[in-house]
Amino acid sequence: MRITLDQDRCCGAGTCVLTAPDVFDQDDDGIAVLLDAQPPAHLAAAVRDAAARCPAAAIRMEAE
């Protein structure tokens, strides 16, 4: 699984950080930062959940 994050879309909701804290963080302006673009498989469900809940549709996932 590969994740891309479009920081230009991000509205800083922080939903992703609350949902998958091992994969996402936020910078000082609240914009999300990817901690791990290829997270381990056991985090896939959390990341998928974060992507679905992201209010800015900023998180994309590609299966490998």
Next chain:
Amino acid sequence: MSTAPRHVLVVGASIAGLTAAETLRREGYDGLLTLIGDEPHLPYDRPPLSKQILTGAWEPSRAALRSSDEYDRLGIDVLTARRATALDPGRRTVELDDGERIAYDGLVIATGVRPRRLPTGHGLDGVHVLRTLDDTLRLRDHLLRRPRITVVGAGFTGTEVAAGVRTLGLDTTLICPGPAPLAGRLGPVIGHLVGRLHADHGVRLRTGVGVTSLTGSDGHVTGLELTDGSHVDADAVVVAIGSTPATDWLRGSGLDVTDGVVCDAYCRAAPGIYAAGDVARWHDPRLGTPMRREHRTNAAEQAIAAARNLLGAREPYAPLPYFWTDQYGDRIQAYGICSPGTEPRIVHGSPAEGSFVALYGEDGHVTGALGWNSARQLRTYARQLIQEPVAAAR
């Protein structure tokens, strides 16, 4: 005993509808899946309309939520430019505007809301509402002629539109029937700060007045008559006075559609029928009352809940509300319940610094947290709100 559905129909192809369809697939549903929407576009995101799309910072295509091949990959049959006109819950069919009747065994209603209009005047050229991509492109086209513009209504949409057109340098008036912009949502303290922000950017703010009528000449709008007897000249008018649930097609279906599709705590309106997003009025177990929310996050989260429950999860939908709005360069975000009737307490930063966190609540119990340019600090409070449900607030 219910059996697993074999054809799920989702009516309303926007954020809630798309998220419901994707969630069904994610949860392993492998039957037929049809997504029906009356707009001519594939699902797109709405918040950018009054922000990046209106100002031209984004090409319209950037609002698209998925590319067309993603629907194929997920096995979602999307019908665009088709409107549902009737529901027969007994026969389990939905009728479309061309007379076709589609049978379902699971239905998700996600038809959202329609903008409310003034009683008269919408027939004039230059009078706009802003809900769809087409509305936005029409308004954008008009803005290229650099009209003097008046925005009627100072809720989220009205204030964002005013900020957007003012950013483009246009002569902008904002008509606010209440004491301050957004005051009806966030209370007078935050409202006055929003009002000052607009005034500082050169918007002519008229508070405490409503519109009596629009004036026109040769079929084109020329201005507005206000309730205090004054007149405002305008070449373009954007009416942003709230919205009503898009439930006209459900009339006669037997569903209760009093201010939205009335649902239980599981987002269920009737056997096999669920609702999500702006159109859904569900029983919020956190607040113990029926609730309808018109926020982007709610549309996605409620759609996830509705889809899971349609497949039998039986999980009550008890979200922590979240919304944000962008006005000029400033970003306002809020978690939880920010009752306009309660005075917020500033706990971090200050309005003078242009960055602060304010907490809402009663009797020492925090129900909501609002951040003004303070995303990171706000998240700490959001965590606390998640741990401390707002149930005790009522």
